[in-house]
Amino acid sequence: MLQTQTRKDRFTLLKKNLSTFWGVYRENTMGIAGLVILLFFALMALVGPHLVTYTGEIEGAEMVLQPPSAAHWLGTDDLGRDVFAGVVVGSRISLLVGLAATVISMVIGAIIGIAAGYYGKTVDTILMRFTDIFLVIPWLPLMLVMAALLGPSLGNIIFVIGITGWAGTARIIRSQTLSIKERPYVERARAIGSGDLHIMVHHILPNVFPLIFANTILVAAVAILSETTLSFLGMGDPTRMSWGMMLHFAFEMGAVSFGAWWWLIPPGVCVVLVVLGFTFIGYALDEVLNPKLRRR
Amino acid sequence: MKMRGYVLRKLGQTVLTIFVVLVFNFFLFRIMPGNPVRILIRNPKISAEALQRITEQFGLNQSKFVQFGYYLRDLFTGDLGHSFVYRKPVLDVIMEKLPPTLLLTGTATILSIIIGVILGVIFAWKRGSKLDVAGLSLSLVLYSMPSFWVGILMVMLFAVYWPIFPIGGMSVPGTYYATIWSQLGSLLRHMLLPTVTFALILIGEYVLIMRNSLLEVMSEDYMLTARAKGVSNRNLLRRHALPNAMLPMVTLIAMNLGFIVGGAIQVETVFSWPGLGRLMYTALMGRDYPLLQGIFLFVTVCVVGANFCADLLYRYLDPRVKS
Numbered sequence: 381m382l383q384t385q386t387r388k389d390r391f392t393l394l395k396k397n398l399s400t401f402w403g404v405y406r407e408n409t410m411g412i413a414g415l416v417i418l419l420f421f422a423l424m425a426l427v428g429p430h431l432v433t434y435t436g437e438i439e440g441a442e443m444v445l446q447p448p449s450a451a452h453w454l455g456t457d458d459l460g461r462d463v464f465a466g467v468v469v470g471s472r473i474s475l476l477v478g479l480a481a482t483v484i485s486m487v488i489g490a491i492i493g494i495a496a497g498y499y500g501k502t503v504d505t506i507l508m509r510f511t512d513i514f515l516v517i518p519w520l521p522l523m524l525v526m527a528a529l530l531g532p533s534l535g536n537i538i539f540v541i542g543i544t545g546w547a548g549t550a551r552i553i554r555s556q557t558l559s560i561k562e563r564p565y566v567e568r569a570r571a572i573g574s575g576d577l578h579i580m581v582h583h584i585l586p587n588v589f590p591l592i593f594a595n596t597i598l599v600a601a602v603a604i605l606s607e608t609t610l611s612f613l614g615m616g617d618p619t620r621m622s623w624g625m626m627l628h629f630a631f632e633m634g635a636v637s638f639g640a641w642w643w644l645i646p647p648g649v650c651v652v653l654v655v656l657g658f659t660f661i662g663y664a665l666d667e668v669l670n671p672k673l674r675r676r
Numbered sequence: 677m678k679m680r681g682y683v684l685r686k687l688g689q690t691v692l693t694i695f696v697v698l699v700f701n702f703f704l705f706r707i708m709p710g711n712p713v714r715i716l717i718r719n720p721k722i723s724a725e726a727l728q729r730i731t732e733q734f735g736l737n738q739s740k741f742v743q744f745g746y747y748l749r750d751l752f753t754g755d756l757g758h759s760f761v762y763r764k765p766v767l768d769v770i771m772e773k774l775p776p777t778l779l780l781t782g783t784a785t786i787l788s789i790i791i792g793v794i795l796g797v798i799f800a801w802k803r804g805s806k807l808d809v810a811g812l813s814l815s816l817v818l819y820s821m822p823s824f825w826v827g828i829l830m831v832m833l834f835a836v837y838w839p840i841f842p843i844g845g846m847s848v849p850g851t852y853y854a855t856i857w858s859q860l861g862s863l864l865r866h867m868l869l870p871t872v873t874f875a876l877i878l879i880g881e882y883v884l885i886m887r888n889s890l891l892e893v894m895s896e897d898y899m900l901t902a903r904a905k906g907v908s909n910r911n912l913l914r915r916h917a918l919p920n921a922m923l924p925m926v927t928l929i930a931m932n933l934g935f936i937v938g939g940a941i942q943v944e945t946v947f948s949w950p951g952l953g954r955l956m957y958t959a960l961m962g963r964d965y966p967l968l969q970g971i972f973l974f975v976t977v978c979v980v981g982a983n984f985c986a987d988l989l990y991r992y993l994d995p996r997v998k999s
Contacts, residue, residue, distance in 0.1 A: 624822075
């Protein structure tokens with residue numbers, strides 16, 4: 381009885397908090413713009429591939445590298461495939477890889493950050509030294525070497541981007557954990573005999589969560605850029621078309637010197653828009669969650 | 677005294693980082709299932725002598741620990757293996773491609789720092805103006821673009837549609853130049869587009885950091901004191917604000933080295949610039965593992981070393997860190 385009561389209370393509190401948050405957030409033009417952009421691309425990735433026909437079939441020699449027309453809104457590529465359909469189908473892989481890699485980065489970053497901050501001393505030193513090493517190694521060569529050795533597949537590229545992108549997050553979460561673990565309620569929890577794991581999961585994690593969320597947005601932007609770059613440099617899965625993969629094929633087939641702008645510009649513009657969308661939301665969240673920056 | 681302790685501690689960290697990279701690299705290229713060495717010896721066409729040589733070189737018939745010893749020995753004697761594609765020692769190939777990369781990245785970095793600092797100062801000085809807002813938005817958009825894509829746009833604009841610059845490379849193949857000046861002119865013409873692209877990629881961050889750093893310094897008490905003393909606006913900026921605001925730039929330049937390396941791979945690939953970045957791309961495409969591993973190690977050690985130097989420099993420049 382009591383349990384359901386508190387659960388109901390919690391739910392009302394959450395609803396109240398969310399509506400206050402939304403009230404502040406929707407005043408933020410940048411944040412709304414970012415949200416609209418991302419919703420558009422999410423919709424494109426979810427339903428788009430069902431609406432276009434991207435057969436990958438060669439339509440005949442006369443249909444190769446055609447500039448945009450009524451039949452092909454964004455022209456055709458070197459095999460006569462429709463570029464518009466390619467961009468729509470590619471959105472799914474690009475977003476999937478970006479988001480999955482972000483989740484991996486955030487999980488590793490959160491675990492290492494919370495553990496280092498909570499345990500302190502030797503654990504902290506070892507984990508932070510390890511984090512610093514990851515911060516200083518040039519990220520692109522590292523990702524390229526790993527991707528090349530693991531072989532080109534969707535799972536590998538997600539793994540490679542996820543495993544290289546957590547260091548900054550770990551540092552931020554560690555410093556937040558350091559301040560949270562000194563708060564009275566953590567002291568109280570320890571006094572009534574809660575274990576380390578319980579305190580980390582039930583008291584520290586919920587309190588660093590807003591920070592994790594805000595950071596996720598920025599990590600996702602980097603992950604999408606990384607996917608594009610890795611695929612462009614030939615480390616993507618050639619059977620799964622993403623925006624980076626499209627640009628790779630376009631570049632390798634000499635679309636630049638041919639002047640096939642319709643093949644090179646659209647995938648790039650999509651990447652820039654998605655990254656901008658994430659960045660806008662990141663800035664907006666920073667303003668909303670950090671009252672010091674909030675304009676009055 | 678204190679400085680020596682600091683240097684030693686930083687040096688220790690740097691050595692540790694390099695060691696971890698070496699172990700990681702060994703693990704990646706020698707131990708992991710499907711590693712290049714194993715692929716090499718599984719090749720049915722390999723001759724008995726070659727197999728013998730490889731077994732001896734990598735110590736394949738001995739324990740992993742001994743193999744690691746062989747690996748370290750080879751590294752410290754500068755033996756990074758033989759490139760499959762170039763059929764030359766890897767270190768020779770790297771050294772050959774290093775000067776063009778240093779030329780391109782060096783010029784672009786210096787250019788972007790100078791312009792970035794100037795723009796950052798202007799935006800900070802005119803904070804909140806239309807110019808400031810426009811500059812910030814442009815920095816943000818540039819920051820969101822994949823570096824290679826900026827390069828592709830530049831080539832299409834200035835080498836294909838409006839062909840005022842060569843499409844790539846460092847010189848026209850098979851040309852003999854009468855004078856050193858015409859050769860230099862050709863080099864400049866080839867260099868301009870990749871350098872501008874590179875500088876564009878780097879500049880956004882320098883502008884943002886410089887602007888924020890200067891804004892922070894301008895709100896310090898000593899700035900108010902200087903103003904109260906009647907220091908002119910110009911001197912206020914030049915003598916009091918700038919030297920302090922420049923400090924974070926030193927760290928940023930070092931921290932950015934990893935980003936510069938990433939940019940070099942992309943820009944050089946797009947512009948066919950014969951440097952280390954493009955070498956890495958060709959090594960990737962040709963699955964030239966010894967070369968790939970060599971470039972990775974070389975670049976990482978350089979970046980880690982440069983970070984070490986920047987740490988020391990920062991401490992030397994900012995007396996506040998010493999206390």
